Amino acid sequence: MVNKNILELEKITKLYPGVKALDNVTLSFRRGEVHALVGENGAGKSTLIKTISGAIEPTAGTIAVEGKHFESLTPTLSRENGIAVVYQEFTLVPVLSAAENIFLGEFIRKGLICDRKAMNARAAQLFKMLKIELDPNVKVEDLTTGYQQIVEIAKAVAKDAKILIMDEPSAPLTTNEVEAMFNIVDTLKERGVTVIYISHRLEEIFRLADRVSVLRDGTYITTKNIEDTTKDELISYMVGRTLKETYPERNNSTDEVILEVKNLSGNGVENISFDLKKGEILGFGGLVGAGRTELAALLFGNARITGGEIILKGKKVDPRLPEEAIASGISLVPEDRKNQGLILDMTVKENLTAASMKRLSNKGFVNAKAEKEFTNQYVSSLNIKTPSIDQKVKNLSGGNQQKVVLGKWMGTDPDVMIFDEPTRGIDVGAKQEIYKLMVDITKSGKSIIMISSDMEELLGMSDRMVILSKGRLSGILEKEECTQEKVLKYAAEGKDDGTIES
């Protein structure tokens, strides 16, 4: 009998000092299926993937690839057996062409000279197989994130991968780009490649996967055929309790205008006007690169304003530095938590107080007692899970890290909080907490600008919506007008169609 499983993990355990990252996990993957792997942060998904890709050695258990048994794999061994990984962080060299990136390390050569023609031809063939139109000669740095990922995928499958592992592939992509990526996954599946797909976005799993396996706290919970399960059921498996991805009820928006933006230009955006009401959550939709983050930088004093004005509480403000924006009552929870939101090497306390140091100091000297009280107040009110306030923040989970960023800004008592992708890379349980905190913030009379590429979140959390396209305002939607179709239509406006451009 032909074994229909291409990859079998048997009783895989991975021990780290004092903890079981994986506990006796037995799981198999079928030839040519899209198999989704879900679980909260810290559930053991990454450890499992690293076991398969050979990055780590399991403490116990065996891995069987096409019937060949291994106690552990090395990266080379894993590759040789047809396993490839598309990582969350791209591993491309920006200044090289798409084709050069695909064959990096194994350039096709004529003697000492690189045979560009042959490489381009091979790459073009590969793109054709993936049903993608892309010039192999174009430099990777000139591609959109979506196409960069396509190159990354092409690079992975170029070496005859039989098993492709994709770790959160949709995280950096816009809605349209995600759709293009899905098509590639479908194509790969048709060609008999097994895809192991990891994502926090459950709707994607229902779109793509044949089967889905759930991990929780390092243990294997279950595997389901996708048609036999529901989103709510998966979530309850993931968290071990019933939890619905819902958005908290709220009714905090008032008619009082707190922030007025008039014809604002600069930093790649042009002529943007909107107003923000007290207690409102104003959603900002659009494709990646539409200028939403760039607009936030203008409001936060982190980019030069070339035209227009910002009126906050009836007074004109012109922030030249984040320092000035903060002083006038604007704060920003940036999209890149690890590089912009936090100082990973510093402690929970130092991060939480970073924007409030002056207030917690007396004549330049830090008031250690006030600092501790401040920190403890936010650790407990935001339910930040950390062994101690002196723990380095890089050792916290994504959700708890994000709460530290939130606490940092709530501590400055701002009138307007800008959230850029507030729940990116955060697990389901923590997402709910963040949503609830956002509603609590508006309840206390503050207003929120929320930039999000997560359609469901955008629809679920916004009181009104501003849609940008190519650096310009393309529409403002009232609550009752906010539908997925409208958002997509406005977001794509100014383009011929909804597809990604190269």
Add this chain to the structure above:
Amino acid sequence: MMEQLKAKKTGKKLGEYGIFLVLIAMFILFSFIAPNFFDINNIFNVARQVCTLGICAVGMTIVLITGGIDLSLGFQISLANVVCAWLMVNGGLNPILAVVITILMTTGIGILNGIIIVKSHVAPLIVTLAMLNILNGLSFMVSKGLPIFGFDKSFSVPGQGSIAGIPISLLIMIAIFIVGAIILKKTYFGRYFYAIGSNEEAAKLSGINTGKLKIFAYGLCAFLTSIGALLMLSRTNSGLSSNGDGFEFNVITACVLGGVSASGGKGTIFGALVGVLIVGFLENGLLLMNVNEYTQLVIQGIMMLAAVVYDTLSREKNERIKKIKAINVNNQV
């Protein structure tokens, strides 16, 4: 789990104080093998000699913590030496006035370094390397390559005098170390310096005026350097344009030996002090053993290399431990 975390913590502490043990071991070793090393006069002599190194190291520590470096420090010393000497001898200025002008000038050079680095975004290494050459040339132009001497007698008091048997320069150095430690540990500026060195982008987005603070750090470093330079002039009684040549190397070696990270965000004043004492006693011990200057250079270079390699390797090892810890925390809470 908690016990394990605790164990890691003490392990790290040991690593931090490891260099302190090296200092003690070296001290004991030299006491046995170097003639006249363990002698109160020799020790005060070393103290006088290291005070310039120590004072400069406080400034350099702050600059290094912000993620910068100041290679022009050595020739800041040279220029301060010859300018102050020239003002007193050729300009006939009162020593106090000459000292004030010298301090202002040197601090100004530091601020200029800072402004160029902040405004142009050119790497501090390159900016201060260029400044090094400029200052080298300037100090030669002022002194014409000849020593300037013949100061008022009072000028030698800070560098050579004592109060109750303790060298005045040592007291000044101790005071500056204490002030430096207070700035880094107790004030919010100190916290900001570490934040900038760890992640400048996040620091800026937290409302920290990173530009101003970096300029301040270079200015402060140059200010302290001018104090160190004046004590050197007071001790040697001779302004020479080669006085500070290569001095920045000793200062950076001392800082890095003391655990101040050359890539920013890490380090303490106490560590820098230990580093300074190691460099100072090593030089003195080798001198007493009649080891020649060039051999000393080789030994110093090896020590700096060892310290930097150790710093980088232990950081990488720490990263690995941290990752494991992170998994622990995630799974536990």
